[in-house]
Amino acid sequence: MQGILPINRSKVPMDIAAGVTLAALGIPEVMGYTSIAGMPVITGLYTILIPIAVFAVIGSSRHLVVGADSATAAIMAAGLAGMATTASAEYVALAGMLALIVSGILILARVIRLGFIADFLSRSVLIGFLTGVGIQVAMGQVGSMLGIPSQTGGTIQKFIETLGDFASRNQTTILVSAGVAVVIFGAKAINPKIPGALIAVIGAIWASWYFDLQADGVAVLGSVPGGLPSIAFPSVTWSQFTELLGTAGAIFIVIVAQSAATSRAYAAKFEEDFDENLDLIGLGLANASAGMTGTFVVNGSPTKTQMVTGAGGRTQIASLTTAVIVAAVLLWFTKPLQYMPEAVLATVVFIIGVELVDFAGMKRIWATRKPEFMIAAVTAVVVVVVGVEQAIVLAIALSAIDHLRYSYHPKDAVLTRTEDGRLTSVPIDTQAQLLAGLVVYRFSASLYYANATHFNEEVLALVDGADPRVQWLVVDGVSISDIDFSAGATVVQVRNELDERGVRLVIANVSDTVRRQLDTYGLTEVNGEDAYFETVEDAVNAFSIHDTPA
Secondary structure: OOOOOOOOOOOHHHHHHHHHHHHHHHHHHHHHHHHHHOOOOHHHHHHOOHHHHHHHHHOOOOOOEEEOOHHHHHHHHHHHOOOOOOOOHHHHHHHHHHHHHHHHHHHHHHHHOOHHHHHHOOHHHHHHHHHHHHHHHHHHHHHHHHOOOOOOOOHHHHHHHHHHOHHHOOHHHHHHHHHHHHHHHHHHHHOOOOOHHHHHHHHHHHHHHHHOHHHHOOOEOOOOOOOOOOOOOOOOOHHHHHHHHHHHHHHHHHHHHHHHHHHHHHHHHOOOOOOHHHHHHHHHHHHHHHHHOOOOOOEEEHHHHHHHHHOOOOOOHHHHHHHHHHHHHHHHOOHHHHHOEHHHHHHHHHHHHHHHOOHHHHHHHHHHOHHHHHHHHHHHHHHHHOOHHHHHHHHHHHHHHHHHHHHHOOOOEEEEEOOOOOEEEEEHHHOOOOEOOEEEEEOOOOEOOOOHHHHHHHHHHHHOOOOOOOOEEEEEOOOOOOEOHHHHHHHHHHHHHHHHOOOEEEEEOOOHHHHHHHHHOOHHHHHOHHHEEOOHHHHHHHHHOOOOOO
């Protein structure tokens, strides 16, 4: 109940109003996500019925809204492709079991503290990933928006075949799609709080019924079952269960990364606390409830969270209000959905896909860090061309490689003084000496087997041929948080090579942990206790008072 309590009675009306707004904007959205997921339309409503309420009661975030999400829906669809016919009873059972597996992984992650895995998806990778998902989702809706029969194959192949079959387009369907887009964008231009998607959906349903658009070749949803979802354990075979594990792992990473990032952002915005571990339990049980009620995986949604916050909602009372409204729709208002043109949902999803394409974010990455832009761009391309699961694995691998590249070859420096006497860092190749005969070398990463040779080479390059001759070389270890066994042996080797050159190795600014590691690796024994200083300035002062440094 951390997301609900304490209740500020004066704010409850705003929370309820925000919940109504979320229902108005979210219902068309989650129905649209079913076309991405390959699920029956009604299951979209199920995602913001029990799962949204479960997280509202159990989770700690006062703002995070849980429901169907485009990214996880796309991953699910890719993982279930070929396992069963979309929207069939078998497909729904597989989707339910997938949600239960994800639930189990989320709860296990809380128990054994696996949440850190999500940290391997950097912000730049997420931007690239969601951009790729947006492109993939938008391209996949073009056929339904034009009234062209569904094509087969991957995203690119389907899109090309759809354009190649342009002659079979349906003019009335195109008019419906255009009308929906105009209403959504027009409402947003007037006031973002106007539920343009809901207005478009209601208007299209009325027009379809009144003008009998189906007679003009417009595809409609047809009969939609009403009532609340039944509770049942999904039935799948053992081989199907094992085949779902990889997809569940990919979904888990996205859920944790996206949900945690959203919760952190809004907790910081409103200066509130939240418990990431409790949120893992809330997300896990929300997915368990999804799997048991015939729907698909749910995620902490940035878009829905913003809908509520923008409407003035400040607690999970808003989510509970939405759940009540969705229950009312399921009980009494599903019959009109049979007249809804499929092009309506396709257009809603197309717009969602376009909005996921983060041009501004990609531009910022390009302007500030081009290697990360390449990772984001490759991730986006792989999502579109190959698939979302493969893109996640590749994104994590590329992120790790990019990090290793910087730690393998860190931007080290030597220290000198400014005109006003402050210490400042300058590039290694300047070979600057802080005092005549004294070099202060700052290594800018932890020392491990991959960068130990780099450390060795830079130290010796600073000493060999230096003018004046180097007498002391001080290693500023302020950025060194760990030294592994291989690097420890290298440090001892470097000390011995410096000793042969008549140069004393001095260590400054290292943590107690790193000092103990150097003791263990034998450096202190050969170098002496007096070779350690708490600060660089202490080392400089010690050098200055030695008439003949060793």
